[in-house]
Amino acid sequence: MGNDSSRLDDAPTKEEPSVEAKSAKREKIGRLTGKRKRALAAAENARKRTDAARVEGREHGIALAAESLDPALDALALGIEAARNDPDDEEPRFAAHLEGLRNTRGVFETGLKALGVCTIAPEKTAFDPALHEAMQMQKTGATRTPGRFSFCTGQALPSASI
Numbered sequence: 001m002g003n004d005s006s007r008l009d010d011a012p013t014k015e016e017p018s019v020e021a022k023s024a025k026r027e028k029i030g031r032l033t034g035k036r037k038r039a040l041a042a043a044e045n046a047r048k049r050t051d052a053a054r055v056e057g058r059e060h061g062i063a064l065a066a067e068s069l070d071p072a073l074d075a076l077a078l079g080i081e082a083a084r085n086d087p088d089d090e091e092p093r094f095a096a097h098l099e100g101l102r103n104t105r106g107v108f109e110t111g112l113k114a115l116g117v118c119t120i121a122p123e124k125t126a127f128d129p130a131l132h133e134a135m136q137m138q139k140t141g142a143t144r145t146p147g148r149f150s151f152c153t154g155q156a157l158p159s160a161s162i
Contacts, residue, residue: 066117069108076105
């Protein structure tokens, strides 16, 4: 047993690191921790920029689609209005054609609604350029009711104000 204790005494011992070595390690850990934090922050900022660009791109695409389809919807509305005022609107072929126009308009509106574009028709509200953005303008008589205004996801589409 005495031999065992002498073997322990003879075994090489690790030296305790110096104060300078400990300080250098702490400094290196601090630098690496700072680099890691900056890299994480840069990655988070890149993710946020990517998300914002994706949302902006989607909204831009929706606005382009709405602006491109709006003339077709206007033409359908004018065709339906003209057909309603025609004296032959009771004839079966004419009525079927009118129903087809209404169905086509419904498909357009459903597709636009899926994109977040809604058509609103304010009752007894005149067009106010401070509040509304015009996508299409149709000349109307003074006796006509206010037109329809389109908007996209709560924001006005990029179009000309009247």
